[in-house]
Amino acid sequence: MSKKRIGIIGAGPSGLAQLRAFESARKKGEEIPEIVCFEKQSNWGGMWNYSWRTGVGKYGEPIHGSMYKYLWSNGPKECLEFSDYSFDEHFEKPISSYPPRPVLFDYIQGRIKRDNVRDYIRFDTTARWVSFDEKTKKFTLVLDDLKNDKTYSEEFDYLVVASGHFSTPNMPYFKGIENFPGNVIHAHDFRGADQFKDQELLLIGSSYSAEDIGVQCHKHGAKSVTLSYRTNPIGVKWPDGIEEMPLVTHFEEDIAHFKDGRTKRFDAVIMCTGYQHKFPFLPDEMRLKTKNNLYPDNLYKGIFFNDLPQLIYLGMQDQYYTFNMFDTQAWLARDYMLGKFELPDKRTRRGDINVWLQRNESLKDGHDHVDFQSDYIRDIIKLSDYPDFNIDKVAEMFKEWLNDKEENILTYRDKTYRSVVTGTMAAEHHTEWMDEMDDSKERYLFEPEEEESDDVKMNSTSL
Amino acid sequence: MSKKRIGIIGAGPSGLAQLRAFESARKKGEEIPEIVCFEKQSNWGGMWNYSWRTGVGKYGEPIHGSMYKYLWSNGPKECLEFSDYSFDEHFEKPISSYPPRPVLFDYIQGRIKRDNVRDYIRFDTTARWVSFDEKTKKFTLVLDDLKNDKTYSEEFDYLVVASGHFSTPNMPYFKGIENFPGNVIHAHDFRGADQFKDQELLLIGSSYSAEDIGVQCHKHGAKSVTLSYRTNPIGVKWPDGIEEMPLVTHFEEDIAHFKDGRTKRFDAVIMCTGYQHKFPFLPDEMRLKTKNNLYPDNLYKGIFFNDLPQLIYLGMQDQYYTFNMFDTQAWLARDYMLGKFELPDKRTRRGDINVWLQRNESLKDGHDHVDFQSDYIRDIIKLSDYPDFNIDKVAEMFKEWLNDKEENILTYRDKTYRSVVTGTMAAEHHTEWMDEMDDSKERYLFEPEEEESDDVKMNSTSL
Numbered sequence: 002m003s004k005k006r007i008g009i010i011g012a013g014p015s016g017l018a019q020l021r022a023f024e025s026a027r028k029k030g031e032e033i034p035e036i037v038c039f040e041k042q043s044n045w046g047g048m049w050n051y052s053w054r055t056g057v058g059k060y061g062e063p064i065h066g067s068m069y070k071y072l073w074s075n076g077p078k079e080c081l082e083f084s085d086y087s088f089d090e091h092f093e094k095p096i097s098s099y100p101p102r103p104v105l106f107d108y109i110q111g112r113i114k115r116d117n118v119r120d121y122i123r124f125d126t127t128a129r130w131v132s133f134d135e136k137t138k139k140f141t142l143v144l145d146d147l148k149n150d151k152t153y154s155e156e157f158d159y160l161v162v163a164s165g166h167f168s169t170p171n172m173p174y175f176k177g178i179e180n181f182p183g184n185v186i187h188a189h190d191f192r193g194a195d196q197f198k199d200q201e202l203l204l205i206g207s208s209y210s211a212e213d214i215g216v217q218c219h220k221h222g223a224k225s226v227t228l229s230y231r232t233n234p235i236g237v238k239w240p241d242g243i244e245e246m247p248l249v250t251h252f253e254e255d256i257a258h259f260k261d262g263r264t265k266r267f268d269a270v271i272m273c274t275g276y277q278h279k280f281p282f283l284p285d286e287m288r289l290k291t292k293n294n295l296y297p298d299n300l301y302k303g304i305f306f307n308d309l310p311q312l313i314y315l316g317m318q319d320q321y322y323t324f325n326m327f328d329t330q331a332w333l334a335r336d337y338m339l340g341k342f343e344l345p346d347k348r349t350r351r352g353d354i355n356v357w358l359q360r361n362e363s364l365k366d367g368h369d370h371v372d373f374q375s376d377y378i379r380d381i382i383k384l385s386d387y388p389d390f391n392i393d394k395v396a397e398m399f400k401e402w403l404n405d406k407e408e409n410i411l412t413y414r415d416k417t418y419r420s421v422v423t424g425t426m427a428a429e430h431h432t433e434w435m436d437e438m439d440d441s442k443e444r445y446l447f448e449p450e451e452e453e454s455d456d457v458k459m460n461s462t463s464l
Numbered sequence: 465m466s467k468k469r470i471g472i473i474g475a476g477p478s479g480l481a482q483l484r485a486f487e488s489a490r491k492k493g494e495e496i497p498e499i500v501c502f503e504k505q506s507n508w509g510g511m512w513n514y515s516w517r518t519g520v521g522k523y524g525e526p527i528h529g530s531m532y533k534y535l536w537s538n539g540p541k542e543c544l545e546f547s548d549y550s551f552d553e554h555f556e557k558p559i560s561s562y563p564p565r566p567v568l569f570d571y572i573q574g575r576i577k578r579d580n581v582r583d584y585i586r587f588d589t590t591a592r593w594v595s596f597d598e599k600t601k602k603f604t605l606v607l608d609d610l611k612n613d614k615t616y617s618e619e620f621d622y623l624v625v626a627s628g629h630f631s632t633p634n635m636p637y638f639k640g641i642e643n644f645p646g647n648v649i650h651a652h653d654f655r656g657a658d659q660f661k662d663q664e665l666l667l668i669g670s671s672y673s674a675e676d677i678g679v680q681c682h683k684h685g686a687k688s689v690t691l692s693y694r695t696n697p698i699g700v701k702w703p704d705g706i707e708e709m710p711l712v713t714h715f716e717e718d719i720a721h722f723k724d725g726r727t728k729r730f731d732a733v734i735m736c737t738g739y740q741h742k743f744p745f746l747p748d749e750m751r752l753k754t755k756n757n758l759y760p761d762n763l764y765k766g767i768f769f770n771d772l773p774q775l776i777y778l779g780m781q782d783q784y785y786t787f788n789m790f791d792t793q794a795w796l797a798r799d800y801m802l803g804k805f806e807l808p809d810k811r812t813r814r815g816d817i818n819v820w821l822q823r824n825e826s827l828k829d830g831h832d833h834v835d836f837q838s839d840y841i842r843d844i845i846k847l848s849d850y851p852d853f854n855i856d857k858v859a860e861m862f863k864e865w866l867n868d869k870e871e872n873i874l875t876y877r878d879k880t881y882r883s884v885v886t887g888t889m890a891a892e893h894h895t896e897w898m899d900e901m902d903d904s905k906e907r908y909l910f911e912p913e914e915e916e917s918d919d920v921k922m923n924s925t926s927l
Contacts, residue, residue, distance in 0.1 A: 053641055056526075061632035169524035286612050
């Protein structure tokens with residue numbers, strides 16, 4: 002009998018977690034199926050693979066990444082640590098709790114570089130169309146080899162969709178925006194605060210993008226940052242130079258009108274208005290249709306598409322937990338695909354989903370959200386051999402983090418947390434976050450001698 | 465026997481020409497096939513349907529349009545006039561030779577509004593995947609109804625690809641561009657000169673986008689415009705404030721280094737580096753693979769895909785002629801689909817293509833290009849009943865236009881030309897182009913009384 006074939010779409014944190022899950026089984030002597038992972042970009046890492054490009058990439062495909070220069074983790078790294086590959090193991094010394102993007106990217110890669118999983122991945126390859134044959138119970142994927150401009154089809158027994166949901170902007174229309182004379186972009190196309198120096202900036206939105214891009218632009222010299230919220234303000238204590246206003250009703254040239262009647266002139270508008278779950282390669286009956294949500298409907302255990310459980314979605318939740326949640330999902334998905342985890346019947350699955358949906362409805366605040374997602378992780382981590390970690394403690398850290406941010410949005414990244422994987426206390430970063438203008442890995446990891454400080458900085462920024 | 469079915473992808477100038485061609489036959493009493501035209505956007509007009517959006521649209525599909533505010537025709541309208549629907553017929557008075565976008569958009573729509581062809585078009589619908597069955601000789605299109613998030617399939621006997629080739633940016637990498645602190649965009653995402661006021665602007669490229677965006681930004685107050693060319697400069701006499709430099713070799717932060725060793729600091733970079741022919745919905749063996757070119761290979765008579773002539777491409781040429789060329793192509797395609805125009809065998813077609821390719825190789829300058837495309841139009845216009853027009857005279861106008869631009873890039877749009885369709889001499893515009901900051905149809909068509917001039921301007925810009 003020929004080996005089962007598994008197709009994975011996306012080699013970001015979720016897709017890589019799936020590859021690592023299979024590698025982990027293989028190393029324990031299990032026979033694993035044939036695996037092919039398709040990645041649209043030329044490198045792995047998904048969102049963490051920074052690109053200077055916006056719009057479409059070199060082969061004309063929509064750009065995946067929403068990353069920007071000077072992005073630092075906006076939650077403690079101790080809340081996302083892989084429980085089978087610690088920060089200590091990777092960096093061989095304690096680092097701070099809020100590393101910048103290049104450092105986290107390095108960490109993600111460390112685990113998989115060790116495993117040689119790169120061979121499973123076909124880069125510069127995008128999934129164009131998927132169909133499912135009810136008779137053979139197989140998926141046919143139409144693939145587009147972008148580099149060679151060649152299309153071809155392959156069959157798979159299981160399909161893992163790990164293409165993320167922070168890539169396709171949701172960009173509402175505001176009356177008059179078409180006549181706004183300045184730059185109007187979505188957060189997805191924001192590549193760094195530099196170009197907004199000395200500008201009066203309007204950010205529409207009140208979630209993580211708005212909060213972080215607002216703070217980054219403030220740090221890097223924007224003249225003023227105004228955040229406009231639809232329902233509720235973010236509500237932290239903002240420093241001078243950042244303020245929150247209710248929703249924009251319309252624009253007149255460069256003047257924004259707000260719901261409370263106030264008006265203000267702006268140089269640029271950044272829409273931090275969220276993302277769409279978008280799966281253009283799937284027929285609509287296989288598409289996950291959901292808003293950003295802690296428990297998207299129709300996914301049993303948060304991953305198995307209930308109408309067709311051979312179709313598995315990873316990481317489609319709104320996220321407090323990230324890398325470690327993707328891991329618990331990927332390990333469970335692996336065990337199902339290896340025949341070691343059996344699914345109950347569809348109705349039972351539906352019932353289980355409904356319980357979570359109901360509870361999701363009743364959540365009131367950030368602390369509730371953290372508890373909910375912690376319980377979700379608890380629910381699935383016990384179903385596979387993914388190394389257990391102290392979820393109670395991580396939940397506590399998430400709540401502390403929420404408080405830290407409320408206390409001071411500019412200094413919360415100077416706090417340190419203790420790893421639940423190794424027990425190591427994070428190091429304090431050599432420079433306070435507000436004074437640290439260089440986000441390179443070199444600068445982050447090696448504290449410069451005081452007298453050399455200026456030189457090192459110049460070198461690393463001019464790389 | 466059931467009616468033949470024709471699928472058209474795109475309701476821009478080419479797709480609409482195809483609809484109009486069939487309508488014209490229907491009005492003459494011919495029986496026409498069943499026609500469905502799929503348009504990704506919510507309105508027709510393709511490139512002429514301006515959107516303030518960049519990146520992806522409201523349904524997350526790559527934005528089609530590359531239009532910007534203050535775009536005025538960059539060639540005389542007398543060179544693109546439909547020979548079956550004149551500017552006189554539409555506007556009922558002479559207008560100038562270089563109308564702004566809204567005026568041309570109005571003109572395109574006039575002809576088709578009269579014909580009720582809107583019913584053929586399914587808006588907000590994108591083609592996801594096409595396959596062709598060798599046995600039934602039919603195409604199957606997978607379509608995505610974006611508004612309703614529904615996918616479905618339909619069969620067609622002929623497929624007309626009219627999706628344009630100025631939508632997918634070609635954006636080369638320049639060393640160091642990832643550390644350029646200012647805005648870096650492709651011309652595709654340029655939406656107007658306002659945001660570049662008082663800035664030092666670098667435009668990479670030496671074709672129409674670079675020329676026109678450069679001049680627009682100069683007109684609207686950029687501090688300086690530098691055009692960087694790969695092979696040859698545009699070479700017109702530039703006014704103070706615009707200069708040409710050789711190719712950028714690399715960037716160091718906001719400093720561009722040029723091939724001749726010079727350096728300059730810039731606030732923003734606009735890549736006017738052209739577009740890719742991109743057909744993600746087609747299997748690669750049906751894809752037209754070509755650079756921007758006056759005679760793309762593998763298209764018999766410039767439209768019939770030689771390996772499978774039921775597959776027709778409209779408007780895929782580099783363009784001097786535009787609307788009138790799309791018409792001659794669409795009329796010929798129609799006659800083929802109606803069985804009135806028979807194709808010779810594949811080898812004969814290949815021979816015909818080769819003759820054009822060879823001549824294309826030998827073209828030396830703009831005048832040669834004009835003659836070549838004029839001869840192409842001559843070659844195909846005689847094959848259908850599309851109303852003949854004085855191609856000699858149009859070719860002459862193109863050459864005059866090339867001279868006008870060389871003479872003065874800032875005033876060539878003040879020149880007037882005579883219609884070959886009606887014999888009407890264009891009107892002089894009420895305001896010199898360099899002084900005309902308002903591109904609205906209202907302002908263009910109705911000359912304001914002198915004392916009201918300011919008010920009218922304010923009204924129309926604040927619409």
